[in-house]
Amino acid sequence: MNSGKSHKKSALRVNAGVEKPEAVNPLLQQKPDKFRKNHANPREYFKAIQTGNRTMLSQAITLVESTLPKDHEIASELIRLCLPLSGKALRLGITGVPGVGKSTFIESFGLFLIEKGHRVAVLTIDPSSMRSRGSILGDKTRMEKLSVNENAFIRPSASAGTLGGVARKTREAMILCEAAGYDTVFVETVGVGQSETAVAQMVDFFLLLMLAGGGDELQGIKRGIMEMADLIVINKADGENKNRANLAKREYENALHLFPPFTNGWQPSVMTASALYGENLSLVWQQIEKFLHLTKENGSFVKNRKHQDYNLFEETIHQAIHDHFFNLPEIKKRLAKYKNQILNRQLSPYEASQKLLDFYFLSFPK
Ligand code: GDP
Secondary structure, eight states: OOOOGGTOTTTTOOOOOOOOOSSSOOHSOOOOOHHHHHTOHHHHHHHHHHHTTTHHHHHHHHHHHHOOHHHHHHHHHHHHHHGOSSSEEEEEEOOOOSSSHHHHHHHHHHHHHHHHTOOEEEEEEHHHHSSSSSSSSOOSSSSSHTTTTTTTEHHHHHHHOHHHHHHHHHHHHHHHHHHHHOOOEEEEEESSSSSSSHHHTTTTTEEEEOTTTTTTTTOOOOOHHHHHOOOEEEOOOOOOGHHHHHHHHHHHHHHHHSSOOOOSSOOEEEEOTTTTTTBHHHHHHHHHHHHHHHHHHHHHHHHHHHHHHHHHHHHHHHHHHHHHHHHHHHHHHHOOOOHHHHHSSSHHHHHHHHHHHHHHHHHOOO
């Protein structure tokens, strides 16, 4: 170091400097996948998730959604660790046709619940995003206020695989969110009739959003979906639409009377609300609390969860057997052959399936 007095005021003086920092964080220069693998220790994820680290929670869900066998192992271990901490949240399913106001509702209702001291996670199942990159729920930034709230966590739909596969991943994401301390988990889906049953199978309470003025055809909402709803909310009951919403409320109340009663003793009802102006949100919450009180008291809440667990068990077995069968190279080869023969009318579907199953059971005796 040149510290001579004569150079004190000289521009030529050279100081011993500190080392120049990297222009870019070296971790960010690594490929995202590599970055993730550096952290791929289930216990680390588990610890971080418990302390409320949302970045790690997000990465963990990405692991759960991954189809790589290596990620699968880590994800399974992480789920195993998180399971004992899960199950305490209220699981709310929410559906309705695109444009009905689902994201507006979840944002308002989510913020309403956060104000009451809750922590809210939002998961999504969007069947349209599984087929193509286009998603009905859209890639636009949804729930802008909720997504920046420190007591909320929002995760878009997994897009790979079948509906069953995606639903299973959503369930696992739910376990991770619950382990992270979110006490209310919304599972949102589009009301087009594919994913509602899957969602109903993983939630405690199923809420259907509707619009006034849908007429008889119930706005493309299938009757079956209406039958699953614990509560129907006619949204956009504001301004000039208020009267029409009240009329629709009465219509849907009449329709509900025609449906078979729920075995858990719950009587579904219809109410109007405005997600945009936050009107009647407290009434929706009251209704949910009433439901929880009734079903926890009469045991059907726990019974439903047990039923869902058993279904999950069966479904997982079905899926594993299905994957095993259809991924066998010898089966794949024969499938292609039989497909041709069926399409050319050389073989009936019955004969073809019998032949394939005979071959299978010969290779794997019963
Ligand atoms: P989603 O496709 O079901 O998620 O619907 P969005 O939440 O994206 O809402 C679709 C449009 O309806 C947006 O322009 C919202 O601002 C509007 N919207 C949602 N809820 C209400 C409401 O309660 N009242 C009114 N007037 N508009 C609403």
